[in-house]
Amino acid sequence: MDISSLLAPGAVRVLGHLTSKKRLFQEIGEIMSIVHGLNPSIAVDGLQERESLGPTGVGHGIALPHARLQELDKIIGVFFRIEKPLDYDSVDRQPVDLVFALFAPKDSGVDHLKALALVSRTMRDAGVVTKLRANNDPAKLHAILTEARAPQAA
Template sequence: MNLSSLLKPRAVKVLSDVTSKKRLMQAIADQAHDLIGLPSSQIFDALQERESLGPTGVGHGVALPHARLSDLTEVHGAFLRLERPIDFDAADRQPVDLVFALFAPADSGVDHLKALALVSRTLRDPALCAKLRANADPATLHTLLTDHESIQAA
């Protein structure tokens, strides 16, 4: 599993109008609807259900919201860079501006966990996060994320 298989270029966005965690979750659900075709209300509910188990803000301005959806056959990702960080109930209480959402089949088991681990490892790199924060072009953000993986593997 690699980021380029999880994250398609059209799944990367920069958002300037998100002001709350709930609005961010709705923006993620709307973006995922465009990517995977499931109703955004179903995606939103699944994200909220997962978030109710514990916040997915992992610290250092990064959040990894995720959901399992019964109508999927493979894991999909979406990356959003927020122009203005928002409160996300993160573990370190820092506002979030880098969001990598994952959507997995309900029965994906280990694939979902592998995808979460891959994304978490990738966004743990402070240099990469600084580059992501310094760029507002979705194509550049996609390249930074997918090229970082190949650089790390070398």
């Protein structure tokens, strides 16, 4: 599994300013609708349900919201770079400017966890994060993410 199998080029966006986490989730839902044909409210509801268990802001300006959805048959992602960082209730209380949302089928089991681990390792790579924050072109952001070689777990 690699990020190129999870992230379609059209699912990468740069956003200027968002007023809330709820608005972010609505934007993610819209991209899921446009790129993958999923009803946006299903994506939003899945993200909010997961977020109610605990925040998915992992620190250092990065959030990894995720959800398992009955309507999917494969694992897919959405990536946003937010120009004005958003208050996200992250573990380190820092605002978020990089968001990689991941959606998996309800019965994906360990594959969902592997995808989440891959995305997490990639987003912990300081070189990748620096490049992401330095670019505003969605095509370049997609290339950075899909060309990144996340370190393997020990």
